[in-house]
Amino acid sequence: MRRLAPALALFVAACASTPAPAPIASRPTPQVRERGDLIGLTADELVQRFGRPRFQVREGTGTKLQFAAAGCILDAYLYPPDASGAPRVTHVDTRRPSGDDVPQAGCIATLQAP
Numbered sequence: 001m002r003r004l005a006p007a008l009a010l011f012v013a014a015c016a017s018t019p020a021p022a023p024i025a026s027r028p029t030p031q032v033r034e035r036g037d038l039i040g041l042t043a044d045e046l047v048q049r050f051g052r053p054r055f056q057v058r059e060g061t062g063t064k065l066q067f068a069a070a071g072c073i074l075d076a077y078l079y080p081p082d083a084s085g086a087p088r089v090t091h092v093d094t095r096r097p098s099g100d101d102v103p104q105a106g107c108i109a110t111l112q113a114p
Contacts, residue, residue, distance in 0.1 A: 041089045050111045063087055072107040
């Protein structure tokens, strides 16, 4: 009987219910909304504003246009809103030739200067 008591205790413990783990609250993914007067422009509108791009790359449905002036490089990323729409700017990066960030407004002003 002494041998049976520990086995019986283990059996009873195995049958006990365990509490369900608490669900992990999921955070909604923040949506990054680009601001600026270049968002939504087409490639033709960018060319009218800044002249011929220094560099152009196409990847899938996206296009990157790069414009450069003294001390400023602007990369504009264009994607079509749907399969039939004209690609429009959805994101803009501005930087110095060294790679350091530069304020977008100042870079745009530099690129637009005559």
